[in-house]
Amino acid sequence: MTARTIADADDYWDRYYSGEFIAGLGTETVLAALAEIPPVGTWIDLGAGSESLLWSIALQTRRLVAVDLDPRRLTLLRAFAATRRPRPAYQTALALRGRTAAEFAERCDRLAAVVVADCLTGRSLPLRPGSVDLVTQFGLLGLTTSPEQFLSGWHHAHQLLATGGWTAGANWTTTGPDTNRVHLSRQLYTAAFARSRITVHHLERIPITGDPDFNAVWIYLGRKP
Numbered sequence: 036m037t038a039r040t041i042a043d044a045d046d047y048w049d050r051y052y053s054g055e056f057i058a059g060l061g062t063e064t065v066l067a068a069l070a071e072i073p074p075v076g077t078w079i080d081l082g083a084g085s086e087s088l089l090w091s092i093a094l095q096t097r098r099l100v101a102v103d104l105d106p107r108r109l110t111l112l113r114a115f116a117a118t119r120r121p122r123p124a125y126q127t128a129l130a131l132r133g134r135t136a137a138e139f140a141e142r143c144d145r146l147a148a149v150v151v152a153d154c155l156t157g158r159s160l161p162l163r164p165g166s167v168d169l170v171t172q173f174g175l176l177g178l179t180t181s182p183e184q185f186l187s188g189w190h191h192a193h194q195l196l197a198t199g200g201w202t203a204g205a206n207w208t209t210t211g212p213d214t215n216r217v218h219l220s221r222q223l224y225t226a227a228f229a230r231s232r233i234t235v236h237h238l239e240r241i242p243i244t245g246d247p248d249f250n251a252v253w254i255y256l257g258r259k260p
């Protein structure tokens with residue numbers, strides 16, 4: 036079991052990136068960090084929800100596989116990709132990264148598959164170990180409820196990574212007292228990187244102000260040597 040996501044599929048879709056871009060959620064900082072990653076082949080986004088295409092704006096990848104436990108979120112993602120048109124918040128993200136609507140349409144076309152699977156157990160993940168050039172998660176590992184579950188989820192996710200492959204992600208920390216989410220710390224991330232033998236390129240906790248439910252985001256980038 037993990038902690039609950041902040042909103043169900045449709046509420047999440049409406050609340051975060053449907054309208055105008057909300058500054059101060061950490062999105063702009065995550066996009067800037069992702070832009071450090073060189074072009075890659077296969078990208079897998081774990082706990083993708085409906086929003087992989089937001090993060091795709093900063094990336095250059097040939098093929099995206101989006102995986103989530105919730106089929107409704109993946110249906111939203113696939114339908115959105117089929118429109119090939121950015122929503123308002125995405126238009127701001129495109130401007131922030133200096134990309135055009137045509138480049139967004141290309142990214143939509145690169146959504147190769149959406150797969151319903153439990154990303155934290157590693158069972159039925161759709162790609163072979165060592166076959167992926169970029170593994171990402173945005174908000175998935177932050178839903179784990181203990182350091183052990185975080186570390187084992189991280190381990191399963193990064194078994195997919197090819198030699199020379201990249202990992203990147205972000206996890207938000209909540210303000211509420213009634214959370215059973217794992218306590219995120221530099222020590223926890225460092226242990227996760229070390230166990231998977233991944234070199235840390237960027238690891239940072241950024242305070243955020245734009246969301247009453249969250250007060251910071253941990254952002255990381257790493258590479259498997």
Ligand SMILES: C[S@@+](CC[C@H](N)C(=O)[O-])C[C@H]1O[C@@H](n2cnc3c(N)ncnc32)[C@H](O)[C@@H]1O
Nearest residue numbers: 082083084086103104105153154155173174175
């Ligand atoms: C906070 S949301 C983030 C969604 C999206 N990555 C984003 O950037 O907006 C967390 C996502 O993790 C998914 N999730 C939760 N537990 C999961 C699991 N065990 N395996 C796969 N996905 C899971 C949820 O359905 C949800 O889409």
